Amino acid sequence: MDYLQPASWAEALALRAQRPDAVPVAGGTDVMVGLNFDRHRPAALLDLSRLRELTGWERDGDHVRLGAAEPYTRIVQRLRDPLPALAQASRTVGSPQIRNRGSVGGNLGSASPAGDAHPPLLAAGATVEAASVRGTRLIPAAEFFTGVKANALAPDELIAAVRVPVARGPQRFAKIGTRNAMVIAVCSFAVALDLAGRRVGTGVGSAAPTPRRATAAEEFAAGELEAAGLWDSRGPLPGSLARRFGQLVADAASPVDDVRGTAAYRRHALSVIARRTLTWAWAELRKETSGCGCHAM
Amino acid sequence: MRLSCHVNGERRCADGVRARESLLFVLRERMGLPGSKNACEQGECGSCTVYLDGVPVCACLVPAGQARDRQVVTVEGLGDDGGLDLVQEAFVEAGAVQCGFCTPGFVVAAHDLVRRGYAPTEEEIREALAGNLCRCTGYEKIIDAVKLAASRWWARSG
Ligand SMILES: Cc1cc2nc3c(=O)[nH]c(=O)nc-3n(C[C@H](O)[C@H](O)[C@H](O)COP(=O)(O)OP(=O)(O)OC[C@H]3O[C@@H](n4cnc5c(N)ncnc54)[C@H](O)[C@@H]3O)c2cc1C
Ligand code: FES
Ligand code: FES
Numbered sequence: 001m002d003y004l005q006p007a008s009w010a011e012a013l014a015l016r017a018q019r020p021d022a023v024p025v026a027g028g029t030d031v032m033v034g035l036n037f038d039r040h041r042p043a044a045l046l047d048l049s050r051l052r053e054l055t056g057w058e059r060d061g062d063h064v065r066l067g068a069a070e071p072y073t074r075i076v077q078r079l080r081d082p083l084p085a086l087a088q089a090s091r092t093v094g095s096p097q098i099r100n101r102g103s104v105g106g107n108l109g110s111a112s113p114a115g116d117a118h119p120p121l122l123a124a125g126a127t128v129e130a131a132s133v134r135g136t137r138l139i140p141a142a143e144f145f146t147g148v149k150a151n152a153l154a155p156d157e158l159i160a161a162v163r164v165p166v167a168r169g170p171q172r173f174a175k176i177g178t179r180n181a182m183v184i185a186v187c188s189f190a191v192a193l194d195l196a197g198r199r200v201g202t203g204v205g206s207a208a209p210t211p212r213r214a215t216a217a218e219e220f221a222a223g224e225l226e227a228a229g230l231w232d233s234r235g236p237l238p239g240s241l242a243r244r245f246g247q248l249v250a251d252a253a254s255p256v257d258d259v260r261g262t263a264a265y266r267r268h269a270l271s272v273i274a275r276r277t278l279t280w281a282w283a284e285l286r287k288e289t290s291g292c293g294c295h296a297m
Numbered sequence: 298m299r300l301s302c303h304v305n306g307e308r309r310c311a312d313g314v315r316a317r318e319s320l321l322f323v324l325r326e327r328m329g330l331p332g333s334k335n336a337c338e339q340g341e342c343g344s345c346t347v348y349l350d351g352v353p354v355c356a357c358l359v360p361a362g363q364a365r366d367r368q369v370v371t372v373e374g375l376g377d378d379g380g381l382d383l384v385q386e387a388f389v390e391a392g393a394v395q396c397g398f399c400t401p402g403f404v405v406a407a408h409d410l411v412r413r414g415y416a417p418t419e420e421e422i423r424e425a426l427a428g429n430l431c432r433c434t435g436y437e438k439i440i441d442a443v444k445l446a447a448s449r450w451w452a453r454s455g
Pocket of ligand 2 (some may be wrong): 357
C-alpha cells in the first residue's frame with residue numbers, strides 16, 4: 001500500500017486523478033476503522049491532512065464556506081451563530097477525541113445514512129463543492145447522496161468545502177440514540193426556519209437508504225404558517241400544525257429494521273423529534289421577537 | 298516508509314512503517330512506548346488517547362503518516378523527570394485505578410480538561426471523558442480524581 005502525502009491542493013487533485021485506487025483520508029475516523037479491521041485493502045492512502053485549503057472557514061456573502069477537513073470541535077466552537085443546526089449536530093458526534101479529528105468532508109465521503117452532518121446540510125440548503133483537475137462544481141446536498149454509502153463524487157473528485165447558507169432564522173437538530181455520547185443515530189432530524197424566504201427546511205437521517213429532505217412536510221409547514229399569517233405575527237405555533245408536520249416527516253422516511261431499532265420505532269420517533277424541533281425553533285423565534293426571555297408556548 | 302516525528306519532546310524516527318499502520322501501532326511496537334493501550338482499534342474506548350499537536354485524539358485512528366513532523370505527547374510524556382504529573386497523582390490518590398488498562402487514556406483526556414484551568418462541573422467532566430471506557434471503577438473515583446486534579450491545578454497556577 002502506498003502512502004501519498006500531497007503538500008498542496010493542486011498536487012492532491014493531480015494524485016486523485018492519477019490514482020483512482022487511492023482512498024482519501026482526512027480525520028481517519030471512518031477510514032482507519034476499516035483498515036484496522038481489514039475490511040478494506042486499498043492500494044494507497046491519499047492523506048489530505050496537510051492541506052491548508054481544506055481547513056478553516058470563511059464567510060462568503062450569505063454563505064459560510066467550510067473547509068472539508070475542518071474538525072467538528074471547531075465547528076462547535078466557532079460556527080454556532082451562522083450554522084446553528086450543523087454546530088448542534090457536530091456536538092453530538094462521537095466523543096471529544098472523535099470530534100477533534102472527524103470532519104464534514106469525511107462524513108460526506110462516507111455518505112452513511114446516519115451521518116450527523118447530513119440533516120443540517122439538507123435543511124439549510126447547503127451545496128458541496130467538488131473539485132478535480134477538470135475544475136470545480138457545486139452539488140446541492142439534496143442531490144449528493146445517491147444510495148446507501150454512495151455519493152455523487154466522480155472518481156477523480158475531492159470535496160473541497162461545503163457552502164452553507166448563513167441561518168436566516170432558528171434551526172434545531174435532534175438525534176435519537178441509546179446514550180448521550182458515542183451513538184450512531186437511530187434516527188435524526190434537522191429543521192431550519194428561513195424567515196426571509198418564508199421557507200421551512202428539513203433533513204431526515206438514519207431513516208432511509210440516504211439522508212433526505214421531507215419535502216411535503218416543508219411545503220405544508222411553510223404554507224400553513226403563511227395562511228395563518230404567522231410568519232408576520234409570530235404568534236403561537238398551533239399544536240395541530242406541529243403534529244401534522246411530524247407525521248409528514250415520518251411519512252417521508254422509508255426506514256428498515258436493524259440492530260439499532262425497528263422501522264416502526266424509527267417512524268414514530270421521527271414524528272416526535274420533528275414535532276419537537278419545529279416547536280423549539282418556533283419558540284426561539286418568539287423569544288427573540290418578544291425579548292422577554294421566556295418560552296411563551 | 299520512514300516516519301519522523303516529535304514524541305514527548307524528542308525527535309523520533311521509525312523505519313519500515315507501512316501505510317496502513319496507525320500511530321498507536323508505531324508508538325507501541327516501533328518506539329517502545331506501551332503506555333497508550335490498544336483495546337478496540339475503533340475509537341470507542343479511548344485507551345489509546347494521545348495528544349497530537351496538542352489535541353487529544355485516538356491514536357488507533359490516526360494513520361501513522363499523518364504524524365510526520367508533528368508533536369505527539371503520550372501518557373509517558375506528561376510528568377517531568379520520570380515523576381508523575383498532577384493528574385496522574387490525583388488518579389492514584391483518589392483510587393481511580395483498578396486494573397489500570399484504561400488509565401493512560403483517561404489521564405490524557407482528563408489532562409486536556411484540567412489544563413484549561415477552571416473547576417469543571419461533574420457534567421463537564423463526564424462530557425470530556427465520554428470517549429473513554431472503564432470496565433472496573435464505575436467512573437465515580439475517576440471523576441473524584443479529575444476534581445482533585447483540577448483544584449490542584451487551579452491552586453498551583455492561581
Ligand atoms: C467511535 C466513533 C464514533 C463516531 N460517531 C459518529 C457520530 O456520532 N455521528 C457521525 O455522523 N459519525 C460518527 N462517526 C463516524 C465518523 O467520525 C464521521 O463520519 C466523520 O465525519 C468522518 O470524518 P473523517 O474526517 O474522520 O473521515 P475519514 O475517515 O478520513 O474519511 C471518511 C470517508 O470520506 C472520504 N473523504 C474524506 N475526506 C474527503 C474529501 N475531502 N474528499 C473526498 N472524500 C473524502 C474518505 O475517503 C472516506 O471514504 C464515528 C466514528 C467513530 C470511530
Ligand atoms: S484502542 Fe483506540 S479507541 Fe480503543
Ligand atoms: S481500571 Fe480497569 S478498565 Fe478502568
